[in-house]
C-alpha cells in the first residue's frame with residue numbers, strides 16, 4: 001500500500017495532502033526539475049540519457065528551470081562531466097544546423113557529484129547541491145538509475161531519505177533488468193516499495209517509447225479497416241521479430257547471467273505482444289491501458305519447452321574476417337550455455353486469440369538488424385483467384401508488416417492484377433514509408449520516455465502487476481532450461497539463426513516473414 005507520507009529529506013515527513021496543497025499553490029512553469037543520472041560515468045548515460053536530455057532541451061521540451069546532475073563513484077569535476085557529455089551530443093534533429101550554442105547552454109546546466117551508491121551522507125551532499133540550483137521555488141526531483149541492478153535498492157534508499165524533494169514530486173526511473181525471475185523481481189519490487197510508492201516508480205522498457213510501437217494502438221483503434229480484423233477469425237499468426245547483426249561484444253558479463261529470453265523476450269517483445277493483443281481500453285489513460293495489457297499477460301498459456309528453440313552463435317569467417325563465437329568473448333565463462341537466440345510459440349487463452357500462434361524470435365549476431373511485427377491473415381474463403389497462385393496458397397494471403405526499426409514503415413501485402421491483357425496476379429505493398437512521408441527525424445525512444453517521466457505520464461512504463469505477470473509466464477520455462485542444462489543449437493555468426501526455429505514455425509504452419 002502507498003505510504004501516507006512523502007519523505008522530505010529530513011527526519012520529518014509531510015502528508016500526501018499537505019504535499020498536494022503545496023504543489024497546487026505554485027504554477028507548473030515556475031517549478032524546477034532536477035534530474036540526477038545515477039551511474040553518469042556509464043555506457044547508457046553517455047550513449048542514450050544525456051543525448052536524449054539534450055534533444056529535449058533543443059526542442060524546448062524541458063521545463064524553464066531545470067538542472068541535470070551526474071552521480072557516480074568516479075571522480076570528475078563539472079567541467080570533466082561536461083567534456084564527457086559534449087562528445088556524445090549531436091545535432092541529430094537537424095543535421096544542417098549548428099547547434100553548438102544550444103549545446104553550450106545545455107552543458108552549463110549539467111553538474112556532477114561523486115559519491116558512493118550506499119552512502120546517505122553522499123546523497124545528502126548531492127541534495128544540498130541540487131537545492132542550491134533550485135532556488136526558492138517548488139522543486140521536483142527525477143532520479144534515473146543507470147546502474148547495475150544489484151545497487152538499485154541502496155540508491156533508492158539513500159536518494160529517498162537524503163535527496164528527495166521537500167516541496168514537489170520525487171520520481172525514479174528504473175532501468176531493466178527488473179530481476180531475473182519471479183522471486184527476484186518480487187523482492188526488488190518489495191524493496192523499492194519500502195521507499196517509494198508505485199506512482200513514483202517508472203520502470204522503463206525503451207521499446208514502448210519507439211515510434212512504431214506507440215503507433216500500434218493508433219493504427220488499430222483509429223482505422224476501421226483494421227480493428228474488425230484483429231482476432232482469430234481473420235489472423236492466422238502474429239510474429240514478433242528482433243534481430244541484431246552484432247554479438248554481445250563488451251556486454252558479455254551482463255548478458256551471460258540473463259540470456260536473450262530475459263534480455264529481449266520477457267520484456268520488449270512481450271510488451272509489444274500485450275499492446276498488440278489487448279482489448280480496447282476504456283480510455284487512453286495510463287491505468288486503463290495497463291489494465292488491458294495485464295489481462296493479456298495473465299491470459300497467456302504456460303510456455304512449453306517443446307514450443308521453444310534456443311541457440312548460441314559460434315565463430316564464422318566471411319570475406320577473410322573471423323567473427324568470434326559467443327563463448328570466445330573474454331567476459332563470457334567457458335562452456336556457457338546461455339542462449340543468444342530464442343524462438344517461441346505463445347498462445348493467449350481468450351476468445352479473441354484462442355489458437356492463434358504468437359511467434360517470437362530474438363537473436364544476436366544474426367544476418368541483419370531489425371525489429372518487426374508481422375501479422376499474417378487467413379486465406380480468403382472460396383478465393384476465386386486461388387488458381388492464379390499455383391500451389392503456394394500462402395502467397396495469396398495478406399500480411400501487415402510493422403517495421404519498428406530500422407527504416408520505420410508499415411506495409412500491407414495485397415493481391416492485385418498485373419496490368420495488361422490476360423489475368424495474372426501479383427503481390428504488392430501498400431506502403432507507408434516513414435522517411436518519405438515524414439522527413440523530420442524520429443525522436444529516440446529515450447526522449448519520449450524521459451519527457452513522459454518528467455510530465456508524470458505513466459502509460460509507457462511497466463506497472464508492477466504487469467511485471468509480475470510477465471515473469472510468471474517466463475520463470476517456469478527459464479528454470480526448466482537451466483535445470484535440464486539444455487544445450488543451445490549453435491548457429492554461425494551472421495547467419496539466419498538455428499534451423500530449429502524453422503521447424504518450430506512449421507509445426508504451427510507458419511513461415512517466418
Ligand code: NDP
Nearest residue numbers: 039041042043044045072073074146147148149175176177
Ligand atoms: P555500466 O556497467 O556502464 O554501469 C554504469 C555505472 O555504474 C558505471 O559507470 C559505474 O560507475 C557503476 N558501476 C558499474 N558496475 C558497478 C558495480 N559492480 N558496483 C557499483 N557500481 C558499478 O552500465 P550501463 O551504463 O551499460 O547500464 C546501466 C543500466 O542500464 C543497467 O541496469 C543496464 O542493464 C541497463 N541497460 C543498459 C543498456 C546499454 O545499452 N548500456 C541498454 C538497456 C539497459 P562508477 O564506477 O563511476 O560508480
Ligand code: BG6
Nearest residue numbers: 176206244263264268371405445
Ligand atoms: C536492450 C538489450 O534492452 O536493448 C540489448 O539489453 C539490446 O541487448 C538493446 O542490444 C536493443 O535496443 P535497440 O533500441 O538498439 O533495438
